[in-house]
Amino acid sequence: MDIFHISNQQATKCSEAPLGLPAEGFLWIDTTREEIADHIETWRDEIERISGVAIYDLHLTDIMNLTHSSYFDSTNDYEMVVFRKLRMPTTTGDATNNQAQTETDATPPTLRKLVTQPVIFIVMDRIVITVHAENSSIIRTARTKLLEYRDRGNSSSRHGRLPTSPQEWMLRLLNTMVDQYLDLRQPLTTQIDRWQRALLNPRRPFNDWIALLDARIALRKLDHLCEEQHDALQELRDHIIDTYRAGEDGRDKDLLLVRANDVIEHIGRVLGNARRLESSLESAVQMHFSAMSHRTSEIMRTLTVITALFMPLTLITGIFGMNFEVMPLLKDKIGFWLIMGAMAAIVVGSLAYFRRKHYLEK
Structure with a gap:
């Protein structure tokens, strides 16, 4: 478990767990699921010691559930977001497993990237907690950028600014995770176009039906996944609106809503692209059988x-x-x-x- 103190000027990594909330800024508690798998009760007690808030048992179960779908939940003390992100192979073991899967699976490599894993966000008063799988490239990159910002200071505005609230930092990470799905648009489109040409080629019969079926299943899975993500982020956005209290800085609320709307819009683009590809694949199959019937x-x-x-x-x-x-x-x-x-x-x-x-x- 690593703890970062993020203020308006810099982000620092705490050498030891603080005894309470900082005077300014907020804390980012980053934890991997492997670290707390065997002693999750001890981890909850440590979180309660720092924040003064106890995480519910049901939410502890959700944290350790690797098959949990994307969703949003809130209590009087904190909000919880479960978001399924793409799992990128980063270790030798992952590469070995992918190679073994390639030998027995007819699915193209592009579609085999549609493997997801849950990331947990728990937002409290001036604390954001992330629980994810080990070797997450997005979290690792985010940590590096935070610490590098401390060295640059405010000498160059082109590097942006540090987040001012736990909710903003969570939305930044969510936006990066959604962008991973957007990066799959081009290879997926290329693969579908390749299949369309093969299906309509009168000189060579199409025999890759198993891979085509796996592709349809993967695209339908992506469709359902994006719908769950969209619903979870929509509930988060509504929660931000409903919990706004008079007298608070309206600009902070507007900033959060802008970021939330941006993440929702990106998810909508992924969802629209998945449905368009699925429709193109269906059309290609129908054209293939129409051509076969014509011949x-x-x-x-x-x-x-x-x-x-x-x-x-x-x-x-x-x-x-x-x-x-x-x-x-x-x-x-x-x-x-x-x-x-x-x-x-x-x-x-x-x-x-x-x-x-x-x-x-x-």
Whole structure:
């Protein structure tokens, strides 16, 4: 568990746990789920010693639940946000697992990135607590930027400013997590376009149906995931509006609402993109089967024309192949040529009729 003190001027990492709230600024308590897995009660007692607030047992269960969906909850003492972020492979073990999964899974690598894990935010009075998996790249980058800001000071405004409240810092982290989903737009679009071209290629049959089904499942999962995230952030935004008290600085509230709306808008873009890709994939599959049906219809039309041409010829040859001693033209010297001429005339007449009816047009 690492504790950072964030003020208006700098952010510092505390060498030991403070005995209470700071005189100015707020505390960021960053914890990994692996650190507290075996002694979560001790961790809760430490949080209560620092903040004076006890986390409920139900919320402790939610913290350790790796399958929990995104949601928002609030009490009289704190607010809690569960947000599912993308899990990026950062360790050798992850890389080994991904390689083993690649050998048994037909899903393209781009869609295998849609693996999520929950990040917990608990916001109290001048304290924000994050609980996440070990080696989170977003949290690691955020910590680095905070400490680097201390070294730069306010010498350059282009580096932005430090957060002024726990809610603002939480929304900044959430915005970065949502941007990870936006970064998947281009590779996902490229993969869907590749499948569309393969589905509509008449010279090569499409056989990658398992991967296509996995892609549809992954996109539907992303759709549901974004809806849960959108609902959780919408409830957070409503909570910010409902808990605003007269006499407080309205500018701080407006800033939080702007950031909350920005995160919600980004989630909406991810949701819209997921639905557009799913619709494109569905359209490509429908076009594929339509093209297959059209090709089958063309083949059947060709076979029908050939059958129609040879049916009267087969009838004629069948009649003259009967074992009768007396038949017209059977012993005539030009009988053979008359029959061949009649058969040729039937073929030419049939072809002319089919062409006039547009049966032979492509």
